[in-house]
Amino acid sequence: MSTTASAEAHASRRRRRRGKRTRRRRRGPVVSVYRGRFGVEQAERLLWRAGFGPRPGEAEKLARKGLEGAVHSLTRPRRKERLGGPPPHDQDGHPLAPADAWGHDHLWWLDRMLRTNRPLTERMTLVWHDWFATSNEGVGSQRLMIHQNEMLRKNALGSFRDLVVRVTRDPAMLLWLSGAQNREDSPNENYARELMELFTLGADRGYTEDDVREHARALTGFRNDWDDGVGPNNFRFDTEYHDGGTKRIFGKKGRFEWRDSCEMCLAHPSHSSFFVEKLWSYFIPVPPGRRTRRALQSLYVRGRYEVRPVVEAILRHPSFYEGPRMVKPPVVYLAGLLRGSGRWLDTESWTWLSDMMRQRLFVPPNVAGWEDDRWLDTGTWRARWLTASQVLREREEDPGKPYDETEEPAAAVDRALAFWGRPAVSATTRGRLLSFAERVNSAADKPYKRRGYFASRQNALRVLVATSPDMQTS
Amino acid sequence: MAHNCCEGFSRSRDAKAPPPAGRGLDRRQFLMRSAGLALTVYGATRLPLAALEEGVAAAAPPDRVLVSVFMAGGIDSLSVLAPVGDPSYRKLRPKLALPDSDGTPFGEDGRLRWHPSAAGFATLHGEGKATVMPAVGYEHPDQSHFNSRHFYEVGALQPRVVTGWMGRYLDRVGTMDNPLQGLALSGDLAPALAATRVPVSAIQGPGDYDFGAPGVWGAVAPMMIEAFQSIGAAHAGSKDVAMKTAGGVAVQSARLRQQLLPFGGKQIQSPVAYPTEGNSSFSRRLAALAAMLAGGLPLRCVALNAPGDYDTHDSQPADLAENLKATVDGLLAFQRDLEARGVADRVLVQVWSEFGRRAEENGSDGTDHGAAGLGMLIGTQARGQMVGEFPGLDRLDDDGNLRATSDFRAVYCGLLEQWLGTDAAAVVPEAARFGRPALVR
Numbered sequence: 075m076s077t078t079a080s081a082e083a084h085a086s087r088r089r090r091r092r093g094k095r096t097r098r099r100r101r102g103p104v105v106s107v108y109r110g111r112f113g114v115e116q117a118e119r120l121l122w123r124a125g126f127g128p129r130p131g132e133a134e135k136l137a138r139k140g141l142e143g144a145v146h147s148l149t150r151p152r153r154k155e156r157l158g159g160p161p162p163h164d165q166d167g168h169p170l171a172p173a174d175a176w177g178h179d180h181l182w183w184l185d186r187m188l189r190t191n192r193p194l195t196e197r198m199t200l201v202w203h204d205w206f207a208t209s210n211e212g213v214g215s216q217r218l219m220i221h222q223n224e225m226l227r228k229n230a231l232g233s234f235r236d237l238v239v240r241v242t243r244d245p246a247m248l249l250w251l252s253g254a255q256n257r258e259d260s261p262n263e264n265y266a267r268e269l270m271e272l273f274t275l276g277a278d279r280g281y282t283e284d285d286v287r288e289h290a291r292a293l294t295g296f297r298n299d300w301d302d303g304v305g306p307n308n309f310r311f312d313t314e315y316h317d318g319g320t321k322r323i324f325g326k327k328g329r330f331e332w333r334d335s336c337e338m339c340l341a342h343p344s345h346s347s348f349f350v351e352k353l354w355s356y357f358i359p360v361p362p363g364r365r366t367r368r369a370l371q372s373l374y375v376r377g378r379y380e381v382r383p384v385v386e387a388i389l390r391h392p393s394f395y396e397g398p399r400m401v402k403p404p405v406v407y408l409a410g411l412l413r414g415s416g417r418w419l420d421t422e423s424w425t426w427l428s429d430m431m432r433q434r435l436f437v438p439p440n441v442a443g444w445e446d447d448r449w450l451d452t453g454t455w456r457a458r459w460l461t462a463s464q465v466l467r468e469r470e471e472d473p474g475k476p477y478d479e480t481e482e483p484a485a486a487v488d489r490a491l492a493f494w495g496r497p498a499v500s501a502t503t504r505g506r507l508l509s510f511a512e513r514v515n516s517a518a519d520k521p522y523k524r525r526g527y528f529a530s531r532q533n534a535l536r537v538l539v540a541t542s543p544d545m546q547t548s
Numbered sequence: 549m550a551h552n553c554c555e556g557f558s559r560s561r562d563a564k565a566p567p568p569a570g571r572g573l574d575r576r577q578f579l580m581r582s583a584g585l586a587l588t589v590y591g592a593t594r595l596p597l598a599a600l601e602e603g604v605a606a607a608a609p610p611d612r613v614l615v616s617v618f619m620a621g622g623i624d625s626l627s628v629l630a631p632v633g634d635p636s637y638r639k640l641r642p643k644l645a646l647p648d649s650d651g652t653p654f655g656e657d658g659r660l661r662w663h664p665s666a667a668g669f670a671t672l673h674g675e676g677k678a679t680v681m682p683a684v685g686y687e688h689p690d691q692s693h694f695n696s697r698h699f700y701e702v703g704a705l706q707p708r709v710v711t712g713w714m715g716r717y718l719d720r721v722g723t724m725d726n727p728l729q730g731l732a733l734s735g736d737l738a739p740a741l742a743a744t745r746v747p748v749s750a751i752q753g754p755g756d757y758d759f760g761a762p763g764v765w766g767a768v769a770p771m772m773i774e775a776f777q778s779i780g781a782a783h784a785g786s787k788d789v790a791m792k793t794a795g796g797v798a799v800q801s802a803r804l805r806q807q808l809l810p811f812g813g814k815q816i817q818s819p820v821a822y823p824t825e826g827n828s829s830f831s832r833r834l835a836a837l838a839a840m841l842a843g844g845l846p847l848r849c850v851a852l853n854a855p856g857d858y859d860t861h862d863s864q865p866a867d868l869a870e871n872l873k874a875t876v877d878g879l880l881a882f883q884r885d886l887e888a889r890g891v892a893d894r895v896l897v898q899v900w901s902e903f904g905r906r907a908e909e910n911g912s913d914g915t916d917h918g919a920a921g922l923g924m925l926i927g928t929q930a931r932g933q934m935v936g937e938f939p940g941l942d943r944l945d946d947d948g949n950l951r952a953t954s955d956f957r958a959v960y961c962g963l964l965e966q967w968l969g970t971d972a973a974a975v976v977p978e979a980a981r982f983g984r985p986a987l988v989r
Binding site: 359398399400401450451452455456459463466467468470471472473500502503505506507509510513514517526527529530531533534536537538541542543544546547 | 759761769775791
């Protein structure tokens with residue numbers, strides 16, 4: 075493994091103290107590191123953006139580690155990967171059938187987001203699912219989708235080169251972008267085009283239509299069988315189907331094959347800037363400045379396509395903590411509500427609710443992935459409301475049963491916040507929650523009304539907290 | 549449904565070569581006060597929401613409206629209008645052929661009979677309110693769902709066109725402030741409506757739009773709704789873009805809820821009964837559309853999907869009968885609704901599918917992708933006379949498919965000129981190449 079970004083930052087700081095600036099310059103520009111206070115608020119943002127939100131008490135614990143320790147606990151976890159908590163089941167108590175039952179693929183992954191001890195690994199898997207967006211609408215096999223998902227998870231923080239190579243020959247991808255139909259006698263440009271446009275270089279960034287065609291020729295040779303009852307299987311590279319002729323790609327001539335295609339895209343001068351800007355956009359909503367981008371590129375290239383150091387640099391960057399908030403992607407929002415309120419996976423409802431919020435795992439809208447800056451509209455906002463209500467369901471107070479009839483408005487608000495693991499909310503939101511709680515107080519003008527009103531108030535406050543702009547963003 | 553879908557049909561559009569019309573257009577949410585409907589508006593980033601709302605309110609309802617109904621998957625025209633009098637029919641369809649006694653005869657061609665599920669079409673045709681195209685298509689037919697549908701959507705045999713044929717019409721006659729001029733009623737934007745100059749819209753679907761919560765009873769419930777609006781409003785002016793967005797959308801949602809309240813659970817009161825069995829969302833959409841048309845909303849082109857999936861590679865008899873019936877019965881009710889509301893003369897419905905199916909049945913009680921297929925125009929102003937004859941089963945093309953006797957682009961040209969009153973040459977590429985079938989009274 076290459077020198078870690080944090081070790082470099084430490085070393086450079088040490089060097090600066092010794093006044094040996096020349097060595098630093100030779101090693102390339104350094105990415106800025108956040109120097110402000112690293113408290114609960116910062117730890118919460120880190121857990122939401124690099125994971126799926128804190129469980130109760132987790133943000134406090136992370137804050138005590140300081141920035142370096144906190145980032146490292148996510149990027150270089152010491153403990154073995156394991157899933158805690160009870161195994162998932164549907165509302166009837168039956169185990170999930172992720173490869174077979176409709177919607178259980180979604181639940182299977184959501185459950186991992188709830189139970190993992192490596193939230194960043196899951197979050198990066200989600201990043202790659204969006205980056206190399208493959209939809210079961212086109213693949214038609216939950217088994218192959220999960221197979222791809224496991225591959226993405228294994229390579230979540232490894233080398234982007236490995237990732238591109240593995241994605242290129244991944245069965246689900248071979249079906250999705252017609253790779254298995256791309257053969258010498260009938261070339262198909264589908265994968266070649268997206269490999270450059272969406273995966274490694276960006277649209278119109280230094281390649282031509284001829285390059286697309288020639289890449290497609292280089293990528294020929296993958297095939298599979300299809301059997302009744304089994305579906306697509308036996309994915310393999312078959313030289314008989316490969317176009318062994320000379321190709322001309324990015325101005326170079328050679329008998330290129332699929333690995334060369336991958337390598338040439340990664341070595342292309344447009345790749346490193348595309349990579350760091352795209353990766354950055356998953357964590358920070360405003361693009362990096364030119365200096366930061368170049369420093370990240372240099373880190374990436376020096377690290378020979380290692381993802382981890384770049385992620386670490388992004389997670390420590392001042393913009394991560396000082397910059398604007400981001401709307402949480404729907405599954406992150408849902409997983410976070412479940413984690414914060416201590417609920418495990420116990421219903422199939424999350425599949426259709428996620429669909430309503432417009433993020434059904436394994437079914438991104440197209441090969442370009444989800445539109446990450448357009449999560450919220452009147453339709454999806456209502457879906458988020460229904461989701462928050464569903465997370466609360468079966469744990470709500472029963473307005474027909476006894477309830478503390480002396481509960482003060484402020485205590486009611488605190489109790490509702492505690493239900494979600496005491497997330498930080500703005501003073502503005504807290505003020506409005508309090509006004510609502512006081513209004514209910516005034517409305518409960520007869521003693522007999524209090525019990526039902528106060529229990530209702532508590533349930534309403536919980537949903538109001540969960541749907542507040544503070545909780546929709548991080 | 550998945551069992552009889554071929555791979556190409558279920559594949560997401562963007563995975564294949566030609567970009568679908570409508571890809572990459574700007575979208576925004578738009579709430580229309582008058583109709584109380586949540587719309588997604590495409591391509592109107594230059595105008596503020598209020599301007600769009602005012603534009604809709606100010607626009608006069610156009611004289612004529614075109615409603616496009618898409619039967620997805622490629623419907624088997626040889627079942628809908630079965631050539632029972634063609635000597636080859638039973639040879640090609642030993643298992644699937646319609647029995648001689650089933651259905652009703654088609655008055656304009658003694659060889660053909662309507663499928664029992666298409667009884668509503670037979671009724672409308674009998675009343676002179678349906679123009680039938682028994683073999684509509686194009687030269688060198690493409691048997692990919694995706695490609696062929698794309699051609700129909702964009703109105704040309706060109707893979708890279710990104711505007712729809714109705715979208716280009718709207719670009720000519722539409723206004724910058726009326727997104728309702730092009731309305732997709734099936735959730736997402738119909739590619740045929742994709743425009744470049746003027747905004748068009750997609751409705752999220754009629755249905756109640758309310759905000760309950762578990763264990764929130766009585767008087768506390770409305771207070772809760774006011775509270776979420778108030779929390780949203782407190783952040784709608786935030787300097788932080790994400791907070792502002794989240795706050796703003798909460799306010800919009802509360803407002804939308806308020807607008808929809810008058811519709812209650814029942815929503816729209818139709819003067820006629822719509823079919824309730826099968827896919828009732830089609831009926832609900834048609835009923836809502838009739839109400840919107842009668843309410844004077846400024847619609848010009850509307851697109852919606854027929855219920856069901858007509859890609860019948862297997863189990864064709866049962867699947868086709870059920871889905872066809874839901875479609876036909878819904879459209880018949882819609883026609884009666886328009887007539888009862890007194891707006892029938894303003895509306896023409898165009899029914900289409902991306903292709904017909906192979907003349908010879910396959911080995912699994914189904915049929916594979918074909919070429920020419922069925923098209924229909926429905927309305928009091930439809931001319932009611934067949935366009936293109938039934939070509940017969942003894943002169944199929946090299947793939948064993950029906951040959952086209954009318955061209956879908958000629959139909960578009962006819963609709964543009966005779967119904968919508970615009971120059972087809974400005975909308976359909978190479979419009980001069982095509983004849984002009986008489987479609988409208």
